[in-house]
Amino acid sequence: MSNLIEDLFHGNLRLDESIHPEQEEYQEINRQISDLMQDYKSQLSENEYDALExxxxxxxxxxxxxxxxxxEQGFRTGGRLIIEVLAKT
Structure with missing residues (x-):
């Protein structure tokens, strides 16, 4: 089992790689973005498309x-919440 503190120290903690939005619309929105960008690429000049990119x-x-x-704000709020809860026991 991995040690969270060691992973944090060694820079092995990559939370951004484990984020997978659960909304059903997420994949559809990304597909629409990709389709629109392809449409713009075919409709705009190279300079205009570069500016859009x-x-x-x-x-x-x-x-x-x-x-x-x-x-960061959520993490700090969670930490303060834990401190408050533990201080009351």
Whole structure:
């Protein structure tokens, strides 16, 4: 059995690789995104499509930063909750 603290220390803990949204719509939305990007690739000039890809990449980076901050906030809140519960016993 893996030791969580050791995995964390050695950088082996990759939570982002184990995230699999459970909503049924998730795969469908990703398929729609892929289809739309293919449509844009065939309709736009190369420069316009490159600009669109740059926009999508920036949105992805922004979303990743937001998700990271939300994770940190949730983790801290969970930690505070545990401390509060344990302090009452």
């Amino acid at each position: 740059q926009l999508v990449d920036l949105i992805g980076q922004s979303t990743s930063m937001y998700v990271e901050a939300a994770f």
